[in-house]
Amino acid sequence: MSWNQHLSAGLRQGVPNAGHPAVELQQVTRMYGSKNTGVAALDNVSLSCPAGTWTAIMGPSGSGKSTLLHCAAGLDQVTSGRVVLSGRDITMAPDSVLTELRRRTIGFVFQSFNLISSLTAEQNVAFPSKLAGVRVSKSDVRQTLASVGLADRASHRPRELSGGQQQRVAIARAMISRPAVLFADEPTGALDSHSAKIVLELLRTMVQTVGQSIVMVTHDPAVAASADTVIFLADGQIVDRVHMPTIHDVAERLARLES
Numbered sequence: 001m002s003w004n005q006h007l008s009a010g011l012r013q014g015v016p017n018a019g020h021p022a023v024e025l026q027q028v029t030r031m032y033g034s035k036n037t038g039v040a041a042l043d044n045v046s047l048s049c050p051a052g053t054w055t056a057i058m059g060p061s062g063s064g065k066s067t068l069l070h071c072a073a074g075l076d077q078v079t080s081g082r083v084v085l086s087g088r089d090i091t092m093a094p095d096s097v098l099t100e101l102r103r104r105t106i107g108f109v110f111q112s113f114n115l116i117s118s119l120t121a122e123q124n125v126a127f128p129s130k131l132a133g134v135r136v137s138k139s140d141v142r143q144t145l146a147s148v149g150l151a152d153r154a155s156h157r158p159r160e161l162s163g164g165q166q167q168r169v170a171i172a173r174a175m176i177s178r179p180a181v182l183f184a185d186e187p188t189g190a191l192d193s194h195s196a197k198i199v200l201e202l203l204r205t206m207v208q209t210v211g212q213s214i215v216m217v218t219h220d221p222a223v224a225a226s227a228d229t230v231i232f233l234a235d236g237q238i239v240d241r242v243h244m245p246t247i248h249d250v251a252e253r254l255a256r257l258e259s
């Protein structure tokens, strides 16, 4: 079975897409520091990422990319404005709601994989669900690993896997709860170009085959060009965007912002 067929079989029904945008930021400002001397890491940002699409966030260092990702995922509180995640206003949500949201509505993939070295691939995939008291069956874990092309690596530990395979385990771990939105922070930042290509192809397949929504921060124009839309930040504001980007489009816009 191909990845596409595995994804269709394993994940299709799960990814919720009830007609809401995946993420909406409405006039979001995030200040750090005191009122008079503070920095606006995000300055009146409005953004809507349609469900079933892949959005990349780019911009020079310090432009607000991580802050945007953290505010959109409910990991950071906005100073003003609204954040709506998969149709749900999370702006003032209490910790209990945000914790629940992290378990069921969103998934995270980081540059550094964050796998537990003593656990096998399948134990890593199941671990967060177990921790949250959510039952996942062995066949669900196996099917999710199969959907990222790792059916035959279920009992391998991270050190027995390549970087790209470890990142695919991390993606399977994020996907097992069928998150409405997958947030990715430099998902290929630690990978060689061949492994990066495989991970980007997997993310593209997830968007196309199961309608997964992805919001991703990256510094790399070649990675951003895999997305449907690239949003460019500078000094906490959205200053440009490009749909169906080419690497050249993205690199050129970024160079302009960084000059």
Ligand SMILES: Nc1ncnc2c1ncn2[C@@H]1O[C@H](COP(=O)(O)OP(=O)(O)OP(=O)(O)O)[C@@H](O)[C@H]1O
Residues within 6 Å of the ligand: 032, 033, 039, 040, 041, 059, 060, 061, 062, 063, 064, 065, 066, 067, 068
């Ligand atoms: N916890 C914090 N306290 C104070 N200032 C902060 C904090 N977090 C971020 N900032 C400031 O907010 C601005 C945006 O930071 P952010 O980390 O979002 O940028 P970034 O685009 O992700 O940068 P990079 O590409 O270097 O990771 C920067 O000026 C940064 O110094």
